[in-house]
Amino acid sequence: MWAHDLVDPGRLLDVIATEGESLSELARTTAPEAPVPACPGFTTDGLLRHVGSVCRVVTARLAGGEPPAHWQREPDAEQTTEEYLRTGLRELHARLVAHPPGEWASTWSPEDESYLFWRRRMAHEVTVHRVDLEEAAGRERGHIGEDVALDGVDEVLRVWFAHRLFQLGLSGTREGSVAVRTGDHSWFARAGPGETHAWRCTEEEADRADAQVTGPPVVVYLWLWGRLPNGAVEQSGDFDAIAQLWALLRLATR
Numbered sequence: 001m002w003a004h005d006l007v008d009p010g011r012l013l014d015v016i017a018t019e020g021e022s023l024s025e026l027a028r029t030t031a032p033e034a035p036v037p038a039c040p041g042f043t044t045d046g047l048l049r050h051v052g053s054v055c056r057v058v059t060a061r062l063a064g065g066e067p068p069a070h071w072q073r074e075p076d077a078e079q080t081t082e083e084y085l086r087t088g089l090r091e092l093h094a095r096l097v098a099h100p101p102g103e104w105a106s107t108w109s110p111e112d113e114s115y116l117f118w119r120r121r122m123a124h125e126v127t128v129h130r131v132d133l134e135e136a137a138g139r140e141r142g143h144i145g146e147d148v149a150l151d152g153v154d155e156v157l158r159v160w161f162a163h164r165l166f167q168l169g170l171s172g173t174r175e176g177s178v179a180v181r182t183g184d185h186s187w188f189a190r191a192g193p194g195e196t197h198a199w200r201c202t203e204e205e206a207d208r209a210d211a212q213v214t215g216p217p218v219v220v221y222l223w224l225w226g227r228l229p230n231g232a233v234e235q236s237g238d239f240d241a242i243a244q245l246w247a248l249l250r251l252a253t254r
Contacts, residue, residue, distance in 0.1 A: 006147060006150045006151040006154055006185075007120075007147045007148055007150070007151040007207055008085070008147075009101040009116055009119060010039060010145070011114070011145075011147065011148070011152075012116075012119040012120055012123040013093065013096060013097060013119060013123075014090070015123040015126070015127060015145075015148055015192070016092070016096070016122055016123050017089075017093055019123070019126035019130050020085075020086070020090075020093070020126055022130045022142065023048065023085060023089075023126060023129065023130055024082055024085060024086055024089075024133065025052060025183040026044070026046075026048075026133045026137060027048050027081055027085060028049050028082060029083040029137065030044045030133060030136060030137040031044065032044055032045035032081065033045065034136045034202065035136065035138065035139065036132050036133065036136045036150045037132075037135055038131075038132040038136070038226070038227055039132055043066055044133060044136050045081050045229070047129060047133060048081050048082070048084075048085050048133070049074060049075070049076040049081055049084065049085075049134060050097055050129075051085060051088070051089075051125065051129055052085040052087075052089075053071070053072075053073045053088070053127060054073075054091050054122075055085075055088030055092040055122070056071045056072050056073075056088045056089070056092075057071050058092055058093045058121075059095050059120055059123060060090070060093050060101075061105075061106050062096075062105055062106070062115070062118065063095070064106075065106050066106050067073075067106070071206070072084075072086070072225040078139055085205065088148075089126075090207055092100040092122060096115060096118060096119055096122070097184070099115045100115065101114060101116035101119060102114055102115070102116065103115045104148070104185075105117065105118060107121075108155065108164075108167070109159055109163055111163065112159075114166075117182050119137060120151065120155055120187045121155070123148065123153055124148075124152050125149075125155070127144060127148065127152070127153075127196050128222075128225050128227065130142065131144075131222065131227055132227070138169075142208065144218045144221070144222075146149075146183060146217045146218065148216035149182075149183075149218040149220070150182070150183050150185060150217050150221075152181060152221040152224075152225075153156040153180065153185075153187065153217065153220055153221050154185075154187070155186050156221075156224045156225060156253070157180065157189055157198040158187070158198050158199065158200075158250065158252050159222070160170030160249065160252040161189055161196055161198050161248060161249055161252055162189075162197050162198040162199075163194055164252045164253075165196045165248055165252045166196065167253065168251070168252070170196075170248065170251055170252070171191060171192065171193060171194050171196050171248075172192045172193060172194055172195070172196065172244050172248065173193065173243065173244070174191065174192065174193075174240070174241075175190075175191075175192040175193075176210050176222065176238060176240065176241030176244050176245075176247045177191075177209040177210045177211070177234050177241060178190075178209055178210065178211045178212070178213055178237075178238075178241050178242055179201070179205075179206035179207070179209035179211070179212050179213070179221060180213045180214075180224070181206060181212065181213070181214045182214065182216065182219075183216070183219045184215040185200065186202065186203055186205070186206040187199065187200055187201060187202065187204055187206075188201040188206060188209055189245055190244065191241075191248060196248060209235065209237070210237055210238040210241045210243075211237030211238040211239065211241040211242045212234075212235070212236045212237050213233050213235055213242060213245075214233065215232065215234055219233060220233055221230050224233040224249060225249075226246075226249065226250055226252060226253065230246070
């Protein structure tokens with residue numbers, strides 16, 4: 001199982017609830033047809049429906065022990081998009097609260113088959129999309145806790161980059177390694193033909209990477225998710241290795 005020591009498991013439940021309220025408020029106050037720049041092809045209404053659908057497919061997977069074939073993908077005739085979103089978030093949150101984080105759960109990461117995987121995954125799902133919808137609404141970005149951001153850096157590198165790309169059959173085209181440093185923590189991400197790996201590392205190991213990416217936790221978190229421009233973080237060393245990391249993450253997280 002992955003080591004989850006960057007954020008308290010209970011905090012992740014609070015994040016899901018708090019960010020869910022923020023999404024509901026944005027659903028009420030943002031034009032449904034407003035485009036979402038970070039998610040090309042999505043409108044505000046479409047992205048809110050997406051989050052509601054993701055909540056339902058996760059809840060169904062947790063209830064049934066395997067990926068469901070069917071779930072409610074759209075609001076029914078009596079529901080607004082906000083009601084569809086709220087109901088999905090409420091049912092998911094209740095399911096996660098009712099089970100201890102270490103209990104077995106069906107996930108798409110064989111290294112972490114636990115309820116904690118979904119607490120973490122859904123906390124970042126709603127946080128990142130809240131940022132997306134704030135941008136669509138023309139608002140300043142709201143608060144993201146440093147502990148949440150650090151955990152998000154860990155998730156995107158060790159789960160999406162290291163594992164999801166393998167599931168998709170994708171890898172790098174050249175050998176290259178990047179050290180990601182933020183908030184007194186370091187990660188080593190390595191890619192090449194047939195491989196993508198990432199792990200938390202010591203400062204000495206990070207120094208041996210071909211390239212370095214540094215910045216405040218929230219900035220690095222959102223940069224790794226493609227929500228901030230390339231110049232938002234400090235970069236040094238092999239810029240092609242950094243470009244490859246960036247490109248692979250866009251494929252992993254699309």
